Amino acid sequence: MYLILHIWRQQGPRDKGHFERHEARDVSEHMSFLEMLDVINEQLIEAGKDPIAFDHDCREGICGMCGMVVNGEAHGPQRQTTTCQLHMRQFQNGDELWIEPWRASGFPIIKDLSVDRSAFDRIIQAGGYVSIRTGSAPDANEIPIPKGVSDHAMDAAACIGCGACVAACPNASASLFVAAKVSHLGLLPQGQAERPDRVRKMVAQMDAEQFGACTNHAECEAACPKGISISFIARMNRDHLKSMIASSDDVEARPAK
């Protein structure tokens, strides 16, 4: 396969950045998208040039490290697939690809296609702890949870925090990520003790990280490599409104970065 690539190159957060044209020759259709980029990088290194920086780790679609926007689609054209699991057979010989990083104020660019997603870590941290009984291991099935509820919680917990929802959202909103994280604990009995506080703290942090607001385009759901439903966003909204109206404990406004 022969491909023309326009890859975003940016030296650092303050650099303006530009697209750089590359030609990928003899690409095997069995390569993953990242392997295709590895080959380009080998060539760049041999030529004494700066290789393209991009994030990756497990390369089996479960860690959430990789991700780039390929021809306007977060993680590329295959649905429910991370960039590392996207294979070159999804493309045609002679295709021209525009490869860009996640673009959002909340995800400053570190270099090239690599973005700083520590905003997600801070949202998780803001959620705080879950009260559990420590000591000896509890019996399995000690707390009865209906199968439907545990499945639903698992659907939310499938989120790998890759940030494709933010990248795909026209408003760069992190609502799907936060909703998934709020919901997988909020659905389970173990998550009830801190449930009202957790949602308010996480939403406050989400806003402070300069993500946009949800305007219900559902682009995030289409881009999510784990197929997480926007019904979780409705659930987060409901939990948040209930908690803000009913709870007697205040949550402090968090300063913007």
Added chain:
Amino acid sequence: MQKALTLYQTSIGKKAVMAASGVILLGFTLGHLSGNLKAYQGPQALNEYAAWLRSMPSLLWGTRAALVFAFGAHVFSAFQLWSQNRGARPVGYRRKKSLATDYAARTMYWSGPILLLYVLFHLAHLTFGQTFGFYEFDKMNPYNNMVYGFQIPAVLVPYLLGNIALGVHLFHGIWSMFQSIGINHPKYNIFRRDLAIGLATLLTLGNLSFPIAVMLGYLEPTTQTFYFPELE
């Protein structure tokens, strides 16, 4: 010491304000359409209805105040959310493909301001009697004011455009408000879309039926003269 976060300060709170004010405005448009249907019972019926509305000043002004408040809240929080969303992506994509969103959702920031202009035009025309010199405004005869207006293309066109914008805006808005305030259940979610399509279609076609009826000659000007003390 930091201040406690108020609901409105959160993005979700602002979306709830959008939804709540949207429901009030939606309720008004439904009431407005159902009242206007009196036109099909003849000039007498519509003009009596207009006089009846003005016979209860406290209810009339209470409703107007609520509508102005809802309209203001809707526009104000939309503006705040818009500026937040703009700031969230300072550098855009060279290429961006839409996978799920629709025309109505993408054009909310266009259909909204168009509706604002349309409402101002509509108030200027039939509430304040601005006929742009095309015909004589008769405050005792709202029926004729409407019919004469729709016979003039320059007046007719904003009504057509305004109501199409209304339909598009409501199609996304009605579905969206359920999502924003978290009314969501797999058993009933299908009805949210149906309700959005149904109400948006009903209101657009219902409102447009008046200018169309005038154009087709079904609603004609009346030569009758009216007097209602409430309309003074």
